Amino acid sequence: MSTPNPFLATDQKMVGDIYTGTEVMDNLTILCDDFGSRFGGTPGEKQAADFLAQKMRNYGLRDVHLEPVAYLGWRRGAATLEIIHPFQKSIPCISLPHSPAATVEAKLINMGDGAPADFDARAADIAGKIVLTSSVVSPNNSTRWIHRNEKYGRSMLAGATAFIFANHYPAYGPATGGIGYKGRAGKIPGISVSKEDGDFLRRMLKRHGELTLRITTTDELFPATSWNVIGDLPGSDHPAEIVMAGSHYDGHDIAQGAEDPASGTVSVLETARVLAKYAHPLPRTVRFAFWGIEEIGLLGSKAYARAHADELSAIRLYLNMDAAGAVQNRGINLNMWDDLQPVFEAMSVEMAEPFNVGQSMMAHSDHYPFFMAGVPTGGIEAIPRSLGGRGYGHTKFDTLDKVSLENLRGTAALAARLLLRIAHDDHWRAQKRSPERVRAALDTPEHREAMAHTARMDELYQ
Ligand SMILES: [Zn+2]
Structure with a gap:
């Protein structure tokens, strides 16, 4: 017809x-x-x-x-990632846009694919550590796209000292993407590695029980x-x-x-x-x-x-x-x-x-x-x-x-x-919707989780 x-x-x-x-x-x-x-x-x-x-x-x-x-x-500078204990090795990496320049030494924690609930459950373990997570967008079969920047934000909120984003696609190298909040720079360095190097870090962490890393970023904000x-x-x-x-x-x-x-x-x-x-x-x-x-x-x-x-x-x-x-x-x-x-x-x-x-x-x-x-x-x-x-x-x-x-x-x-x-x-x-109707449109289980995160980020960036 x-x-x-x-x-x-x-x-x-x-x-x-x-x-x-x-x-x-x-x-x-x-x-x-x-x-x-x-x-x-x-x-x-x-x-x-x-x-x-x-x-x-x-x-x-x-x-x-x-x-x-x-x-x-933000202008990219050289970034380095080194394993300094229990052995020494350099891993190629790039910084993520709006990462600050910093040098951080800390132990690594593997946060898997970065499911929001895991950041809450493991906050005490995350504090003082370098978070490793992946670019998988639906951790734990989430129906919401869990964005890199939310994983980064949840890492900061839990007291992480740095953030490593590992690609989940083989052979594409590291994936980039902005971090920080509402146009302001991130508060901890954020870097990205290939899937293969992310897997290597996970294997070494598992084998040695502990892995201490040093991350250096040299990016410029202007x-x-x-x-x-x-x-x-x-x-x-x-x-x-x-x-x-x-x-x-x-x-x-x-x-x-x-x-x-x-x-x-x-x-x-x-x-x-x-x-x-x-x-x-x-x-x-x-x-x-x-x-x-x-x-x-x-x-x-x-x-x-x-x-x-x-x-x-x-x-x-x-x-x-x-x-x-x-x-x-x-x-x-x-x-x-x-x-x-x-x-x-x-x-x-x-x-x-x-x-x-x-x-x-x-x-x-x-x-x-x-x-x-x-x-x-x-x-x-x-x-x-x-x-x-x-x-x-x-x-x-x-x-x-x-x-x-x-x-x-x-x-x-x-x-x-x-x-x-x-x-x-x-x-x-x-x-055009009123602000009340915009809020109502976001009042669903998946968006509630995202909105609650945004409210915590607003506080962090006050
Ligand atoms: Zn685009």
């Missing part, structure tokens, strides 16, 4: 254009091969911001501008500025009503960040290109956002949500597209907006484009500041969700060759067609 598609002519032009050109991959190639990681504080970061702004201007977007964001910058890049397709009838799509553009300094985030960045840009070319003018404003410094704590999007607080009630939906050009089983994940479930399911039928619609919320991308402010949010993500982990994401192997043109095209076409419809919808069903 087919449902009439009132947007068929525009759909055909946009999708036809996307599928008969390579602009989206050309843009990805420039971001990755010319500008490198685009990590906060690198020259490539600003080059990427200027490039994204220039592309939006070329595509015909209006009011294209950079919004500066002041933040605590005042820095990043940029969010914003551009609009102004609405013709209701310009104050806004549909928004975005992705961060910064990757981690050890990689090209091709999948995460750049596959999403260029998919947003391609969406802007075809909407400007074939769907403009739209009745409502469509705003495109490229966020800076997501990788060290969502700092760009948090700054935007603060600076634009008075506009947030005008946002019908913020569609997050972090790494969305690399998603398998591409669908729409709504951040607990039940009223929108039938809306997206109906769009899937009308578009003759099968995709799943899910409902879940995790705190670790740029939808989160919008979600917490009550804005309707969702993202292009794998549905059903995977709790396998990041694969080569956040390792030096997240490179251009991993991303396919086919996947970029599929993501851009889906986003363009959805934004077209949301901008035209005269009976949109979602409105």
